[in-house]
Amino acid sequence: MPYRLFLLDSPPRLVVDFAQVDFAGAEPDALAGNDLLGALRWGNFRPGWSRMVAELPGPYAVESAAQTTGDAPRLTIRLRPVRAEDFAPRGNALSALWDLPEPSAPPRRPPPEGALHVVLDPGHGGIDSGAIAAGVREADLMLSFARELRDKLLREGLEVTLTRSEDVFVGLEARMTAARAAGADLFISLHADALPAGQAAGTAIYVWDQNSDDTAARQLAERHDRADLLAGLDLQGTDDSIALTLMQLARTDTQPRSENIAAFLRSSFGQAGINMHRQPVKGAAFSVLKSPDIPSVLIELGFLTDPVDRENLLDTGWRANMAGAIADAVTDWASDDRTRRSLLRH
Numbered sequence: 001m002p003y004r005l006f007l008l009d010s011p012p013r014l015v016v017d018f019a020q021v022d023f024a025g026a027e028p029d030a031l032a033g034n035d036l037l038g039a040l041r042w043g044n045f046r047p048g049w050s051r052m053v054a055e056l057p058g059p060y061a062v063e064s065a066a067q068t069t070g071d072a073p074r075l076t077i078r079l080r081p082v083r084a085e086d087f088a089p090r091g092n093a094l095s096a097l098w099d100l101p102e103p104s105a106p107p108r109r110p111p112p113e114g115a116l117h118v119v120l121d122p123g124h125g126g127i128d129s130g131a132i133a134a135g136v137r138e139a140d141l142m143l144s145f146a147r148e149l150r151d152k153l154l155r156e157g158l159e160v161t162l163t164r165s166e167d168v169f170v171g172l173e174a175r176m177t178a179a180r181a182a183g184a185d186l187f188i189s190l191h192a193d194a195l196p197a198g199q200a201a202g203t204a205i206y207v208w209d210q211n212s213d214d215t216a217a218r219q220l221a222e223r224h225d226r227a228d229l230l231a232g233l234d235l236q237g238t239d240d241s242i243a244l245t246l247m248q249l250a251r252t253d254t255q256p257r258s259e260n261i262a263a264f265l266r267s268s269f270g271q272a273g274i275n276m277h278r279q280p281v282k283g284a285a286f287s288v289l290k291s292p293d294i295p296s297v298l299i300e301l302g303f304l305t306d307p308v309d310r311e312n313l314l315d316t317g318w319r320a321n322m323a324g325a326i327a328d329a330v331t332d333w334a335s336d337d338r339t340r341r342s343l344l345r346h
Helices: 093-099 138-155 172-181 210-223 240-271 307-313 316-345
Strands: 003-008 013-019 040-046 049-055 060-068 074-081 117-122 159-162 186-191 203-208 276-284 296-300
Touching: 003 060, 013 074, 117 138, 117 172, 138 159, 138 186, 138 316, 172 186, 186 316, 203 240, 240 276, 240 296, 240 316, 307 316
Parallel strands: 117 159, 117 186, 186 296, 203 276
Antiparallel strands: 003 013, 013 049, 040 049, 060 074, 203 296
């Protein structure tokens, strides 16, 4: 069983590649020592190879790696903790994220019928790297975080879809179309942008700015197949003014729900001790927030150009705290939203 292993940083991880190993049906909980790891994932890496990635609780060195052969070959890896200055990871950690497999751990419980369906949108991808600072690509960082957040939401019993699950380019409007096709109840776009030093720092939450609603809605009505604009509503054969009116009516319901999830996120971030921008909730005309029928928010997790934000974004503990805060806000909002909508029906 040919294999290779190496270490990565930001966060510390052990990566093991196996030739001709099929992980189908394997459970991370069955792996000896899994309780000592922050997270464990595995999957196909490239034809004929599989990859396992284990997050480590700190800097470690590989003390030994021994393989037994026979009917049931076994690979035993021994690690030992080392000082930070003695940690020897391989190359640029974020560049290696391009090849990481999807997390394989299933949700702790299957989503019940009618469970809230959240679509996570990792910003950028492929030829669109997004912001770049200190060798870190926003596209890689957001995909990695989206996978971590997905795991949190799955464990809460929610359904989750990603607009992209690898380093590929997806157009802005294609992201909205994918969310609508998945039957999204909530759309969350994830970013970590760059601005000149000193101009922006901390987490910020964006919702659609109603002041630019009319222009965006007209452009959508002209550029899209009308049946793709409002889920379950056939706009074929209607003129632009009718399509525009129907979209505005849909947003009178959706916009307050978007603003409400933003409020829950702000509260959850505050309770989790996450540093926020001086204006934590803002309105903006981002393309991915245009959907008139899906509550949508865009979260700037931080700004790669700010040294403190960048350090946070690469810290496994901070990311876990952020993912937990978002998951708490989503579940609390979902409960509140169901209550509000049931009262409206009465």
